[in-house]
Amino acid sequence: MKNHKVGVLFVGLNGATANTSVAGSLAIKRGLMNDRNGMLTESDIFSDLALAQFDQFVFGGWDINHSNAYDAARLNKVLERDLIEDLRDELEEISPWKAIITEHDVDYAKKANNILSVxxxxxxxxxxxxxxxxxKERHNLDxxxxxxxxxxxxxxxxKGFFxxxxxFRKAIQNNDESISSAMLYAYAAIESGCPxxxxxxxxxxxxxxxxxxxEEKQVPLAGRDGNTGQTLLKTVLGQMFKIRNLKLTGWYSTNILGNNDGLVLSMPEHRQTKMEDKLGVLEPVLGYNHFSHIVDIHYYPPRGDNKEAWESIDFSGWLGLPMSVKINWLGRDSILAAPLIIDLVRLMEFALRSGEYGIQSQLAIYFKHPLNATARGFYDQYMLLQNYYSGMKRAVLKSANERCANMQPEPLNV
Ligand SMILES: NC(=O)c1ccc[n+]([C@@H]2O[C@H](COP(=O)([O-])OP(=O)(O)OC[C@H]3O[C@@H](n4cnc5c(N)ncnc54)[C@H](O)[C@@H]3O)[C@@H](O)[C@H]2O)c1
Structure with a gap:
């Protein structure tokens, strides 16, 4: 197969997660780093599926801040300074295009230096x-x-027009203020045939x-809200409580994080859907809702990207006797997310290549609020993923076998 080239465009190119995904991928491509921990696509389920490799990616995207990827990496302070210096040449070549904003964006975006004037x-x-x-044309991308x-x-x-x-098309023409910048990015991407x-x-x-x-453009979609830390634990332990028939009575979660996302989430008008996604995860896993569930997120600048979460979980066992579990999770926000981002790039590109479109519900394991998926516990989501891609693998091998069977024998070169 031709070594096809895959464009990866981020909305929020300079943010900690996108920037770490870019820099980390370049480090792996150059052999400066080899550890691929955290990537499901490096596990056995995906062997034999021709997923895109690191040397096939070309990165770009949009951001309200015009810094190049090198300056952004220094500001984000996720990766080691030495590694950022080693990647300097390549990172300096990646700068974001001008972004679009609407009324739903963070207020400071209005004063940002990289906004399209439209x-x-x-x-x-x-x-x-x-x-x-x-x-796509400049880099000759497939x-x-x-x-x-x-x-x-x-x-x-x-709104009704949603x-x-x-x-919806008419509402775009009428500049309806209920349409968010994220919807316009999605609309433009899908119209352009991009997952x-x-x-x-x-x-x-x-x-x-x-x-x-x-559906109309036959483009695959996936979302929403990456499942990387505290909520990941809930999908795992929630399913354990369910399978062991132990009754959850309460789950108290608190977080501190000091990156830009933490800052935005400290603004009440920007945290509502995040809170709904975090609070909405246990009930569908357990099948009941008569337990206390509290989630706090605190912006704490000294921590930067190194977030910390505490869980205090109360449950009731045999004869109704109470027990509890305490967990202290010390995660690195962008280091947890970046491998999932690369997985999603690979799997969405593969989906498009395989003619799949609409919501890719087999990818539920990647999201806090997986769209169109009934599997909400981690184990169920893993089975869904495994069964789906084992089926794909069988189909790929079958068609390869059929191709071999139909091949004319090569003339012997005597
Ligand atoms: N990292 C994780 O573990 C994780 C998990 C789940 C969800 N998320 C979500 O992923 C997103 C990115 O997280 P992050 O930590 O990288 O945040 P971040 O604040 O570092 O990055 C967001 C980037 O988006 C840019 N931006 C803002 N408005 C924009 C617009 N209209 N157009 C283009 N760019 C715009 C900002 O300038 C910034 O560079 C957040 O919404 C976060 O809640 C992250």
């Missing part, structure tokens, strides 16, 4: 599509995947018109 939403969409097209890693937006008010694609992943707590992929557009 007169209408339609113009924004056309310029985003132009960015994608010229990137496919481009768009990953949304912008900041959590303010709540979007649901439900019908023709009405779109929402790794954030935004409602973009809940908008039926956007799903209708993906």
């Amino acid at each position: 007169n209408s939403m339609e113009e924004s969409v056309n310029l985003l599509k132009q960015d994608i097209l010229s990137f 496919r481009v995947v768009v990953i949304y890693l912008g900041s959590p937006l303010k709540q979007v008010k649901e 439900h019908e694609l023709p009405l 779109f992943v929402d790794f954030t707590p935004n409602v973009t992929l809940k908008v039926p018109a956007i799903l209708q557009l993906a």
